[in-house]
Amino acid sequence: MTERYLEDLHVGDRFESGTIEVTENGIVDFAHDFDPQPFHLDLDVAKRSIFEGLAASGWHTAAMSMKLFVTGGLRLAGGSVGLGVDELRWPRPVRPGDTLRLQTEIVEVRPSRSKPDCGIIRIRNETTNQNGEVVQVFLTSLLVRRRPAN
């Protein structure tokens, strides 16, 4: 997989990820560690909750999406260093048995003001399930290296 530098990236470029299968154990284990609310831990409570069934913590969906991103089509030289996240939304619940996939689109490319050997790209990351329904979306800015002079 080619590592990309700032000069290789353009507004409108799109990248695809592989997939992750969501399991009941995965949902419950993550919730136990990081979001121990009854509706993420217990099937009966979940059925009677606003989620109407077991659903992954939003932070679990975010973490799985990061896995899809770093193992996906956009490999940045020096790695993916996030400067921040905006407009993170979870329009639909993530369920046991779902298969998640990430689509990444570059929405901005610019030089860094403070680091002359770097630039910043802004991307839109959209996570979808096996039905193509969006389960998470956010915008993020990443630090990207410029290609070194020969």
Place this chain on the structure above:
Amino acid sequence: MTERYLEDLHVGDRFESGTIEVTENGIVDFAHDFDPQPFHLDLDVAKRSIFEGLAASGWHTAAMSMKLFVTGGLRLAGGSVGLGVDELRWPRPVRPGDTLRLQTEIVEVRPSRSKPDCGIIRIRNETTNQNGEVVQVFLTSLLVRRRPAN
């Protein structure tokens, strides 16, 4: 711990959490599962990276902060259901040995337009380390139940 309804919450109210100790194993385990980049997995690579040492994935810091939130001082009736996150930033790295703590401040309280038995609060969640340095901050909106009529 008292569960709070919309009527119990006011702009400017502040809540404190307990603490979480960050370990090297915890950082590496999370990175292995969700953010498998060399600078989150390997101490030598981390030293030579932009982080100048092992640092937690930002999504790990977010997940640990969620644990602090749901076990902290603001317990909402019906649980904490996030509608979205804005302006998520990681101004400083989280290191092995750090002790994290969360401060929550309510910045908006309003009725829900679509759900008459609910309201929405907007909160600012700030995660600090043992030196009082901010390692993460974000804004989020949560669905909160109104107190049922007797």
